[in-house]
Amino acid sequence: MPGTTRLGPYRSRSRGGGGMGRGDAVVVGGGLAGTLAAAALLGHVDTVTVVERDRYPEQPVFRKGVPQGRHLHVLLSGGRRALEKLLPGINAELEAAGAHRLEAPRDVITRAPNGWQHRFHEGRHATLSCTRALLDATVRTRVLAGAERSGTRVEVLQATEVTGLLGGADRVTGVRVRSRAAERAERELPADLVIDASGRGSRAPKWLGDLGHRAPREEVVDAGIGYCTQMFRPAAPWDMVMVIQPRPDCPRGAAWSPVEGGNWLLTLAGVRGHHPPTEGSAVPDFVRSLGEPALDDHLRTCEPVSPPYGFRDTSNRRRHYDARGGVPEGFLAVSDAACTFNPIYGQGMSVAALSGLALRRCLSDGSPLRPGFTARAQHAVARASDTAWLTAIGADRPYAAASDTTPPGVAERVQSWYFERLAARAAIDPVVGAAFRDVTYLAAPPSRLVSPAVALRTVLLPRARGLTSPPLRVEA
Numbered sequence: 461m462p463g464t465t466r467l468g469p470y471r472s473r474s475r476g477g478g479g480m481g482r483g484d485a486v487v488v489g490g491g492l493a494g495t496l497a498a499a500a501l502l503g504h505v506d507t508v509t510v511v512e513r514d515r516y517p518e519q520p521v522f523r524k525g526v527p528q529g530r531h532l533h534v535l536l537s538g539g540r541r542a543l544e545k546l547l548p549g550i551n552a553e554l555e556a557a558g559a560h561r562l563e564a565p566r567d568v569i570t571r572a573p574n575g576w577q578h579r580f581h582e583g584r585h586a587t588l589s590c591t592r593a594l595l596d597a598t599v600r601t602r603v604l605a606g607a608e609r610s611g612t613r614v615e616v617l618q619a620t621e622v623t624g625l626l627g628g629a630d631r632v633t634g635v636r637v638r639s640r641a642a643e644r645a646e647r648e649l650p651a652d653l654v655i656d657a658s659g660r661g662s663r664a665p666k667w668l669g670d671l672g673h674r675a676p677r678e679e680v681v682d683a684g685i686g687y688c689t690q691m692f693r694p695a696a697p698w699d700m701v702m703v704i705q706p707r708p709d710c711p712r713g714a715a716w717s718p719v720e721g722g723n724w725l726l727t728l729a730g731v732r733g734h735h736p737p738t739e740g741s742a743v744p745d746f747v748r749s750l751g752e753p754a755l756d757d758h759l760r761t762c763e764p765v766s767p768p769y770g771f772r773d774t775s776n777r778r779r780h781y782d783a784r785g786g787v788p789e790g791f792l793a794v795s796d797a798a799c800t801f802n803p804i805y806g807q808g809m810s811v812a813a814l815s816g817l818a819l820r821r822c823l824s825d826g827s828p829l830r831p832g833f834t835a836r837a838q839h840a841v842a843r844a845s846d847t848a849w850l851t852a853i854g855a856d857r858p859y860a861a862a863s864d865t866t867p868p869g870v871a872e873r874v875q876s877w878y879f880e881r882l883a884a885r886a887a888i889d890p891v892v893g894a895a896f897r898d899v900t901y902l903a904a905p906p907s908r909l910v911s912p913a914v915a916l917r918t919v920l921l922p923r924a925r926g927l928t929s930p931p932l933r934v935e936a
């Protein structure tokens with residue numbers, strides 16, 4: 461069948477009697493989270509069928525199913541480490557393919573609301589910057605190659621869409637799929653485990669409702685951020701990533717980061733009323749309004765190699781599938797399908813990797829055929845996204861719309877106050893800065909932010925300004 465990739469030993473697809481009795485899994489969506497979920501399943505189930513609506517391009521280029529793929533996608537240090545644990549050697553492969561390894565804060569200079577952060581070599585946070593297309597293609601190739609040795613038969617159904625779930629309110633037993641080819645035939649695909657990795661547009665709440673299972677409670681915190689990204693080719697050398705964070709008097713920001721092939725991506729962002737333009741001619745004015753002449757001057761020497769692309773749906777949205785009774789047996793939602801974040805914090809792909817690791821741990825602890833597996837796994841996957849969720853909503857609360865589904869309680873207001881003070885201190889204080897980076901780069905749990913040393917410096921020391929101009933040299 462065109463658009464079908466089969467890898468690994470063939471085993472019968474009949475459930476119960478075929479294969480080695482470890483069960484059949486279906487993954488809905490073959491994006492990054494779906495591919496990493498498939499990686500976690502290798503060796504733990506008989507078959508994995510990844511159903512992907514798109515047809516993968518021959519070369520690593522943008523595809524429609526991942527509309528955010530034109531925007532800057534940085535892999536944080538916590539996600540980079542998780543990815544390496546799932547797929548040993550993958551970071552070296554990505555670097556060999558052109559991804560840039562960037563140490564924060566040495567290679568990433570940041571203008572926080574209270575000034576420029578000091579720039580020094582901490583040696584704890586190596587991040588990766590490349591196009592999303594390159595990252596996805598490299599990871600996918602690697603996972604499919606690993607399938608051949610895993611004892612799990614992997615099948616990728618491309619140009620095929622999942623249109624609903626099979627089963628009942630208490631147990632999901634497969635999916636209904638429709639080919640996107642001319643005949644558009646619908647058929648049923650039985651499975652012991654269905655993993656929804658269909659991204660921020662997931663229709664699983666509706667599909668579960670169709671089976672009589674309640675939809676998950678949703679929590680939304682929307683800072684109303686608008687995004688725009690344009691690719692450039694610099695003529696003059698420039699050796700650092702520049703990040704300009706929004707601040708109350710200028711709620712606009714930017715990030716300038718290298719990708720493969722000698723190109724750089726400029727991502728602009730702004731809260732309601734300050735959305736960046738999507739016409740190329742208006743981009744320089746927006747950049748000028750950030751008040752950073754160094755970036756402004758450098759961009760003048762760069763040649764645009766793409767138009768600017770916009771993106772508006774940037775809310776933090778959590779579906780509480782991990783609540784008691786939140787998922788029926790046989791169903792699990794991962795990554796963006798369960799929890800999305802304001803992209804300005806660059807966390808989603810790292811959460812996909814951390815979720816893949818959490819899923820693999822659950823599979824090592826017990827068969828997906830055992831009762832209660834999906835509830836346990838859903839809980840573990842939700843814990844893998846807690847740090848990202850708490851830091852994103854902590855930072856976004858002050859900008860959130862009044863209509864958001866979850867107005868903050870007292871505890872959350874105190875958290876936001878503390879977080880704002882801590883973020884300001886992090887720009888100037890190495891102790892607080894190290895803790896702040898550990899947590900916001902998803903390499904440590906939020907408890908690191910309330911250790912005595914960090915809490916005392918955050919609460920007791922007076923507010924101070926950061927550097928007044930970009931630190932062009934690395935401090936000793």
Ligand SMILES: Cc1cc2nc3c(=O)[nH]c(=O)nc-3n(C[C@H](O)[C@H](O)[C@H](O)COP(=O)(O)OP(=O)(O)OC[C@H]3O[C@@H](n4cnc5c(N)ncnc54)[C@H](O)[C@@H]3O)c2cc1C
Nearest residue numbers: 489491492493513525528533534622659796803806808809
């Ligand atoms: C503007 C923007 C910038 C971002 N920047 C960063 C960043 O710098 N760093 C970072 O870590 N994260 C970033 N993110 C987040 C990141 O894009 C997501 O967290 C990540 O893509 C999640 O991966 P996923 O596989 O869950 O979803 P997706 O990447 O969206 O993949 C979903 C897949 O499912 C397929 N699909 C959907 N529905 C169906 C169906 N019914 N049947 C079959 N297939 C289906 C789609 O075709 C697609 O392939 C950003 C997000 C946005 C919006």
